[in-house]
Amino acid sequence: xxxxxxxxxxxxxxxxxxxxxxxxxxxxxxxxxxxxxxxxxxxxxxxxxxxxxxxxxxxxxxxxxxxxxxxxxxxxxxxxxxxxxxxxxxxxxxxxxxxxxxxxxxxxxxxxxxxxxxxxxxxxxxxxxxxxxxxxxxxxxxxxxxxxxxxxxxxxxxxxxxxxxxxxxxxxxxxxxxxxxxxxxxxxxxxxxxxxxxxxxxxxxxxxxxxxxxxxxxxxxxxxxxxxxxxxxxxxxxxxxxxxxxxxxxxxxxxxxxxxxxxxxxxxxxxxxxxxxxxxxxxxxxxxxxxxxxxxxxxxxxxxxxxxxxxxxxxxxxxxxxxxxxxxxxxxxxxxxxxxxxxxxxxxxxxxxxxxxxxxxxxxxxxxxxxxxxxxxxxxxxxx
Numbered sequence: 496x497x498x499x500x501x502x503x504x505x506x507x508x509x510x511x512x513x514x515x516x517x518x519x520x521x522x523x524x525x526x527x528x529x530x531x532x533x534x535x536x537x538x539x540x541x542x543x544x545x546x547x548x549x550x551x552x553x554x555x556x557x558x559x560x561x562x563x564x565x566x567x568x569x570x571x572x573x574x575x576x577x578x579x580x581x582x583x584x585x586x587x588x589x590x591x592x593x594x595x596x597x598x599x600x601x602x603x604x605x606x607x608x609x610x611x612x613x614x615x616x617x618x619x620x621x622x623x624x625x626x627x628x629x630x631x632x633x634x635x636x637x638x639x640x641x642x643x644x645x646x647x648x649x650x651x652x653x654x655x656x657x658x659x660x661x662x663x664x665x666x667x668x669x670x671x672x673x674x675x676x677x678x679x680x681x682x683x684x685x686x687x688x689x690x691x692x693x694x695x696x697x698x699x700x701x702x703x704x705x706x707x708x709x710x711x712x713x714x715x716x717x718x719x720x721x722x723x724x725x726x727x728x729x730x731x732x733x734x735x736x737x738x739x740x741x742x743x744x745x746x747x748x749x750x751x752x753x754x755x756x757x758x759x760x761x762x763x764x765x766x767x768x769x770x771x772x773x774x775x776x777x778x779x780x781x782x783x784x785x786x787x788x789x790x791x792x793x794x795x796x797x798x799x800x801x802x803x804x805x806x807x808x809x810x811x812x813x814x815x816x817x818x819x820x821x822x823x824x825x826x827x828x829x830x831x832x833x834x835x836x837x838x839x840x841x842x843x844x845x846x847x848x849x850x851x852x853x854x855x856x857x858x859x860x861x862x863x864x865x866x867x868x869x870x871x872x873x874x875x876x877x878x879x
Contacts, residue, residue: 496520497548506672506685506807507868518683519561521673522568523551525666534567565683568664575665579655586648590828593645596638597822608635642824649827653812654688656834660841672807679846684869686810689795692823693784693815693874695750697794699724701780705790712865714793714853725777729753732769740766754820778818785874788813789850792870796852801859811872812837818878826877836873844871 496513500520503509510517526534528547531554535542538559544550554564600608612632618624657675658665664676664683673685702725704718723731733745733753740760745753754770761767784791792811799805812833814823827833840848849871857863 497524497551500524501671504805504862505866506805507866508806510685516555519564520555521670521676521685522561522564522664523554525668525670525673526551526568527668530568530571530667534564537567538563565664568667571667572658572665575667576655576659579651579658583652583655586652587830590645590648590652590830593641593828595642595645595822595825600635600639605636605639608632645828646824649830650688650690652830653690653827653833653837656830656837657688657810657841660838662841662844672805674810677810677841677844679844679849682846684808684849686808686871687805688812689809690812690827691795691814692826693781693791693813695726696798697791698777698780699726700794701784701790702728702776712853712855713797715790725773725780726750728773729757732766733757736760736763736766751820751822774818774820777820781815781817781874781876784813785876788872788874789852789870791874792850792872793852793854796866796868796870797854797856798858799856801862804856804859804862806856806866806868808869809872811870813872813874815874815876816878817876823877826875829875829877833873833875836875840871840873 496516500509513520523531528550531547531550532542534554542550542553544553609632612627615627618627654674657663662678664678666673666675672687674688676683676685700717703722704720705715706718708714708716729750730745730753733742733756736742737745740763742756742760748756754773757766757770761770788811791813792809795809795811796806814826816823816826849869852868852870853865854868855863855865
């Protein structure tokens with residue numbers, strides 16, 4: 496069971512297979528050697544093993560009720576919270592001082608950027624080499640390092656809010672694809688925390704139209720129509736007015752960059768009218784998504800990247816602006832506001848607030864099949 500869990504990409508299927516003992520297994524798996532020894536000591540029980548796996552296995556097969564193990568983990572919460580709060584001192588203020596820039600490093604592969612630099616045979620002079628290093632490579636690495644620090648620190652601070660909540664049972668160490676458990680009525684549900692901005696690809700899909708699927712496994716299905724997507728509309732107006740308004744070349748520009756270029760020409764009545772319409776359309780998509788987050792949850796499972804594919808329960812925190820075409824990643828640092836929304840959801844959590852998502856995955860042949868999973872989410876919207 497332990498070996499199977501470590502290599503598993505479908506936690507839901509795994510949980511279904513071992514339904515009678517899954518809660519017990521996952522809670523024990525979330526305890527390291529120190530905690531298991533403390534458990535035995537607290538329960539005045541001698542133990543003959545010293546290796547972590549043997550200790551986990553012995554506890555799993557012991558006569559201790561699962562409720563006793565759960566109670567022990569909850570008793571560790573205060574100590575865990577105090578440790579994390581001490582680590583978090585001053586970090587909220589630090590986040591507000593970190594500038595966020597795109598590093599342009601795909602899939603976090605810094606070594607690929609370095610390889611591209613050292614293998615560039617077009618560089619023939621030392622001054623050019625030095626300029627390329629100082630003004631390109633090191634700038635990208637610096638921006639990537641700053642963003643990575645910001646991203647991880649914000650994650651840790653948001654996770655602290657969850658660990659502190661009375662309906663949450665923390666994992667006492669890191670385990671793959673599970674960050675915490677939520678006690679909902681009489682059920683213990685493991686969740687993976689996912690904090691992400693709402694993708695332009697989602698807005699494109701929604702703008703063309705999506706409806707509930709009544710003839711197939713997927714919860715939703717795109718509407719087949721001649722309606723242009725959000726990005727298609729933006730690109731079309733840009734192309735149509737590029738020469739007339741002396742706009743820069745469109746190649747390589749993202750949606751938010753195209754919008755920014757168009758805003759420079761918003762004194763033009765055609766552009767002004769378009770910007771007003773496309774901004775209102777974006778606002779309505781955000782409002783509709785807040786009212787029915789299941790579509791957004793489904794989209795994030797259906798179109799998740801194959802490199803990190805996993806079918807596991809997720810607690811999503813989605814970041815977006817209400818009516819701005821801006822990169823919403825930096826909103827991750829709004830810890831207080833996000834924490835308020837987390838507590839609002841968890842304070843009144845019931846099973847009917849947890850969505851059951853059905854999706855057919857087809858981006859990677861080895862993972863292609865129908866999946867069912869549970870998810871819940873909040874959408875943090877910045878209106879400024």
